[in-house]
Amino acid sequence: MRPHGVIALTCLALSLLGCSKDVSIEPEMTIGLKNLPGHFPEMEFPVENEYSEARVQLGKFLFYSKMLSSDYSVSCASCHAAEHGFGANTATSPGVFNRPGVRNAPTLTNIGYHPYFTREGGVPTLEMQVLVPAQEHNEFDLNILDAVERFKADSLVQSMSQKAYGKPLDYKVLMRSIAMFERTLVSKNSAFDRYAFQGDKQALKTDELAGLRLFYSARTNCFKCHGGFNFTTYGFENNGLYEVYADEGRKRLTGLPEDEARYKVPTLRNIEVTAPYMHDGSLSTLDEVIDHYDSGGRSHPQKSEWLKPLHLTPMEKDQLKAFLLTLTDHEFMNNPKFRN
Ligand code: HEC
Ligand code: HEC
Numbered sequence: 001m002r003p004h005g006v007i008a009l010t011c012l013a014l015s016l017l018g019c020s021k022d023v024s025i026e027p028e029m030t031i032g033l034k035n036l037p038g039h040f041p042e043m044e045f046p047v048e049n050e051y052s053e054a055r056v057q058l059g060k061f062l063f064y065s066k067m068l069s070s071d072y073s074v075s076c077a078s079c080h081a082a083e084h085g086f087g088a089n090t091a092t093s094p095g096v097f098n099r100p101g102v103r104n105a106p107t108l109t110n111i112g113y114h115p116y117f118t119r120e121g122g123v124p125t126l127e128m129q130v131l132v133p134a135q136e137h138n139e140f141d142l143n144i145l146d147a148v149e150r151f152k153a154d155s156l157v158q159s160m161s162q163k164a165y166g167k168p169l170d171y172k173v174l175m176r177s178i179a180m181f182e183r184t185l186v187s188k189n190s191a192f193d194r195y196a197f198q199g200d201k202q203a204l205k206t207d208e209l210a211g212l213r214l215f216y217s218a219r220t221n222c223f224k225c226h227g228g229f230n231f232t233t234y235g236f237e238n239n240g241l242y243e244v245y246a247d248e249g250r251k252r253l254t255g256l257p258e259d260e261a262r263y264k265v266p267t268l269r270n271i272e273v274t275a276p277y278m279h280d281g282s283l284s285t286l287d288e289v290i291d292h293y294d295s296g297g298r299s300h301p302q303k304s305e306w307l308k309p310l311h312l313t314p315m316e317k318d319q320l321k322a323f324l325l326t327l328t329d330h331e332f333m334n335n336p337k338f339r340n
Pocket of ligand 1: 095
C-alpha cells in the first residue's frame with residue numbers, strides 16, 4: 001500500500017498551486033473517480049453476434065484484407081493500425097487511389113463499449129459501421145456485395161465463414177465478423193487500470209497521481225467530458241479548437257445549429273500512441289493539447305462552459321501529461337492476437 005502520507009505530502013507541496021482541502025483524502029474519493037465502476041466492465045455481445053473464437057479469426061482476417069477496397073490498396077488496418085493504438089499517425093489517411101481523407105482516424109481501443117459511432121454519432125452499431133468505409137468514395141469505395149463476391153472462390157475464407165457462422169460468406173457475416181474482432185480490442189491493463197481497478201496503489205508514481213488529481217478536479221474539468229472507465233461520456237462537445245470550423249461536426253447529422261462543431265468526446269486510452277489529435281489531427285503532441293486546454297480554447301458559440309483559462313504551471317502541465325501517459329496499455333499494444 002502506498003502510504004496516505006505520500007498523497008498528503010504531494011498535496012502539501014501543491015497547496016500553493018490550488019490543491020483544495022478535499023484532495024488530501026484518497027484520490028478515489030474525488031468526484032470523478034467515485035463514478036468509476038468498482039471493476040472494469042465486461043464486453044457485451046449482441047444476441048445475433050455472440051462471441052466465438054472462429055468469428056474473431058474471420059473478422060481479423062477481413063480487417064487486414066485489402067480485398068475490401070476497390071483498387072485492392074487499403075484495408076481497415078491501413079487507417080486503424082495496431083502500432084498506433086488502432087488509429088493513424090497522420091492527420092488524415094488516404095483511401096483508394098490515394099484519395100485524401102477528411103477526418104483523423106480515431107483509435108479503436110475499447111470501441112466495443114461505445115454506444116454509437118463516428119464523431120457525429122450517426123452510426124448505431126459496430127456492424128453497421130463496417131458499411132461506412134465500404135461506401136465512402138475516399139475510403140474503400142466498393143459495394144459490400146461486390147466485396148463478398150471477391151471471396152466467392154476463396155476456399156480459406158469460405159471455410160472460416162462456415163466455422164464461424166455456419167454459412168458461406170455473405171454481407172452479414174462480413175459485417176458481423178469484423179465487428180466481433182473490433183469488440184476484442186479491449187484495453188484494461190494500463191498503469192491507471194492497475195491503480196483504479198486492480199487495487200495496486202503503487203501503480204502510479206507521485207507526479208502521475210498529481211496529474212490524476214488535476215484531471216479529476218473542478219479546476220481543469222477534464223473528467224466532466226473524459227469521464228468514466230473509457231475516458232469519455234460519449235457526449236457531443238465543443239472544445240474551442242477554432243472560431244470557425246471547416247467541419248460541422250454533429251450538425252452534419254442533426255442539422256441543428258446548436259450541434260455545430262460538436263464532436264463525440266474521444267476516449268483517452270492509449271492516447272500516447274494515437275497522435276495527432278482532434279477530429280482533424282491538427283494538434284501533433286500532447287503538449288500542444290495541454291497548451292490548448294490551458295489557454296481555455298478559442299471562442300465559439302458552442303464552446304463548453306467547462307473550458308476556461310487554467311493558468312497551469314509548467315510542473316502541472318508535466319503532471320497532467322504524466323497522468324495521460326499512464327493510460328498506455330503495453331499489454332494491449334503488444335498483443336499478438338491483434339496483429340496481422
Ligand atoms: C481511409 C481510411 C479508413 C479506412 C480504410 C477505414 N477507416 Fe474507420 N475511420 C476512419 C476515419 C477518418 C474515421 C472517423 C470518421 C468520423 O468521425 O466521421 C473512422 C471511424 C471508424 C469507426 C468509429 C470510431 C468512433 O470512435 O466512433 C470505426 C468503428 C471504424 N472506423 C472501423 C473501421 C473498420 C472496421 C474499417 C474496415 C472495414 C475501417 N474503419 C476502415 C478512417 C478509415
Ligand atoms: C467540454 C468537454 C471537454 C473537456 C472539459 C475536455 N475535453 Fe478533451 N476533448 C473534448 C472533445 C469534444 C475532443 C475532440 C475534439 C475534436 O475532435 O476536435 C477532445 C479531445 C481531447 C484530446 C485528443 C483526443 C484525440 O484522440 O484526438 C485529448 C488528449 C484531450 N481532449 C484531453 C483533455 C484534457 C487533458 C482535458 C482537461 C484539461 C480535457 N480534454 C477537457 C472534450 C473535452
